[in-house]
Amino acid sequence: MSTDPSTSETIDSDTTGGETIEFQAEARQLLRLMIHSIYSNKDVFLRELISNASDALDKLRLAAYQDKDLGADTEDLHVELVPDAGARTLTVRDNGIGMTRDEVVDLIGTIARSGTAELLAKLREAGDDARQELIGQFGVGFYSSFMVADRVELVTRKAGAGEGVRWASDGEGTYTIEPVADAPQGTAVTLHLKASDAEDQLHDYADPSVLRxxxxxxxxxxxxxxxxxxxxxxAGDADDAAPETLNSMKALWARPQKDVTEEEYAEFYRHVSHDWQEPLETIRLAAEGTFEYQALLFLPKVAPMDLHMRDARRGVQLYVRRVFIMDDCEALVPEYLRFVKGVVDAADLSLNVSREILQQDRQISAIRRRLVKKVLSVLGSLRDNEPEKYATFWEQCGRALKEGLLSDADNRDTILGVSAFATTHDADAPTSLAAYKQRMREGQDAIYYMTGDSRTAIEASPHMEAFRDKGYEVLLLTDPVDEVWVDAVDGFDGTPLRSIAKGQVDLQTDEEKEEAAAKQTEFADLCTWMAEVLTEDVKEVRLSTRLTTSPAVLVGDEFDMTPTLEKMYRAMGQEPPKVKRILELNPSHPLVTGLRDARAAGKDESGTVELLHGMALLAEGGELADPSRFVGLLAERLQHAL
Structure with a gap:
């Protein structure tokens, strides 16, 4: 017995060269859910197996184009269904690319890859209806076979290889794998079907009519x-001389749009995305002339599970004149549109094109520009005409789309226009910047925003006080990407974006400005002295026009790094340079007026000044440099107050 260090699986070897491999604990839990409680429609297992077989045929044809010495048979590529009612089996066979032993362990073992723990946690929280969607996103369609089978066997041989492999499992915790000397090219999956219900003839998967x-x-x-x-x-056609073809084999993107049903689009989306839902939106486009191509793209209802993972798959399938070239063609869609799935069929590319060549190909670049503009145009149309559908998209994929504000300068204005943001105007619905501008108050010259960890934290911030009291709308930006793109974007439609936590804030009336000018003289000595006391921590102490109830607040200069961004750098293991900030005081607060009076009387209240600074730091979610000193000073002041 041994342990495979790459999978943490226990392996028993026998004298025939076969191995029994134990699924990981998390994988066993997930497989048990698959078998017993996930799917309401068990028919979809066959869709998954046929989809896998189709992919294998696509890959063989491409491999044969690229390697003339592959030694593979490509004469009659097809998928074959072989039901056997007597033996209660169904075999799904293809003569495609096939797999090596290592590929079988890896690909058939997808269920045990990274992300399983996160998925299981979500599955435990989700209801029965949501579980199917989560499983589909995880991409373990092969294991849906166990919904209808007590045992599954797979025999495969890689095209050009001399030996095949047999994989088998009953789904209860282990699988066996062994070499096979005479396996045909391709893959055959044999399902030993569960006992059928005599009253449920619609789901007898050994019945040819059900398969049709x-x-x-x-x-x-x-x-x-x-x-x-x-x-x-x-009945009556047992002597047919030729196999029966069950599908029309017509590429959806090549058919007239009026001849394709929504159901057909939905099934094709499931095929290319491995999602189990219907798409949120279907996008078709075609171009003729210098660069001819057709594209069929989809927006998801639910974000792919790996949308924000570092190694997430992205891109659409690329065909050339109906010949499959590659999955996940990253050159066709930018990373911020990685949720888009579908197919692009180009007319003039080489069949031997590689990923490296595609990155530099002029036609691919032109297609990519057109796809991006089309997707953004569709999102704008959804926002204007189907707000509920747009809200679903934004909730699921908006965070990824906003990454384009950093990476796609050419389309930055368009992306900003189709984006939505949480706002103080409406606690439930995000707003577009165009809608924000329509609500701007007379004389307002900027779109106000604040970044932070959460809506609750931002709304409780002292920075919000004057804006709330005077009725100014503020965008509440809580996604990590928000901390970065706001510095890259000058404004929207001629109106600048302005952080309420940076720089000076001017919301005062003329009368309030006169009063503030008088206060400046009254508190000048206090501000100078406090700046000396806090010289290691702040660059300036000044009176505030943004506070109404809090005694003090910390403010950054216009181009300073925000506290949230500093935390992000530290979380990535990078220590940012120390930024001294500005301490603003509320001249109407009793604590501040008390400090002024104490200073005028010659009392040393430097400890209170430190407390005031610490309070302002904590109010914005910051971390104290010396918590024990802060607690000691606070205890001392409380003792004097009793």
Missing amino acids: RIVKTYSDFITWPVRMPPGTGT
Whole structure:
């Protein structure tokens, strides 16, 4: 017995070269959910197996183009369904690319990859309806076979390899894997079907008529023939000389839009995205002339589970004249649109094009620009005409889209225009910047915003006091990316964006400004003295026009790094340079007027000054440099107050 260090799996070897491998504990839990409680519609297992087979055929054809010495048979590429009612089995077979032993362990073991723990936590919290969606996002469609089978066997041989491999499992904790000398090219998955319910003939998966119905419903668009051999047809056709083809094999993106149903679009989306839901929005476009191509793209209802993971898959499928070239073609969509799934079929690219060549290809660059503009245009249309659908998109994928404000300067204004932001105007619905501008008060010359860890923290900040009292709307920006893009964007539609936590704030009336000028003289000595006491921590002490109830607040200069951004750098293991900030005082607060009077009487209240600074730091979620000193000073002041 040994342990595979790459998977933490226990392996038993026998004298025949076979191995019994134990699933990880988390994988066993997930598989148990798959088998017993996930899917309301078990028919989809066949869609997943046919989709996997189609991908294998696509990859073989591409590999044969790229390697003329591959030694693979590409004469009659197809998927075959072989039901056996007597044996209660169904075999889904393809003569595609096949897999090596290591690929079987890796690809069939997807269920045990990183992210399983996060998924299981979500599954435990989710209701039955939500579980199916989460499983689909995780991409473990092969394991849906165990919904209908007591045991699953897989025999495969990599194209060009001399030996195959057999994988088998009953889904109860282990699987076996062994070499097979005479395996045919491709992959065959045999399901040992569970006992059928005599009253439920619609789900007897050894019945050819049931298979026909499922293929027509879910896999009609597959570009490879899906066949059943002679003798498995309807009554009376047992002597058919040729296999029966079950699907039409018509590429959806090549068919007239009026001839494609919403159901067909939904199934194709599930095929390319491995999602289990229907798409939020379908996008079609085509171009003729210098660069000819067709594209069929989709926006998801639910963000892919790996949307914000470092190694997330992104890109759309690339075809050239109906020939599959690659999955996840990153050159066709920027990273901030990584939630977009679909197909692009180009007319004039080489079939041997590589990922490296694509990055420099002029046609690909032109297609990419057009796809980006089309997706952003559709998002703008959703915002204006279908607000509920747009709200769903923004909740799921808006954080990723905002990354484009940093990375795509050419489309920055458009991205900003289709973005939405939490606001003090409405606690439930985010706002567009265009809507914000329509609500701006007379004389207001900027779009006000504040960044922070959460809506609650921002709304409780002293920085909000004057804006709340005077009725100015403020954008509440809480996503990590917000801390960065706001410094890259000058404004929207001619109106600058301005942080309420930086620089001077001018919300005063003329009368209030006159009063403030008098206060400046009255508190000048106090501000100078406090700046000396806090010289290691602040660059200036001044009176505030943004406070109404709090005694003090810390403010940054216009180009200073925010406290939240400092935390982000520290979380990444980088210590940012120390930034001295400005301490603003509320001249109407009793604590501040008391300090003024104590200073005028010659009393040393430097400890109170330190407390005031610490309070302002804590109010914005900052960290005290010396918490024990702060507590000691506070205890001392409380003792004197008793």
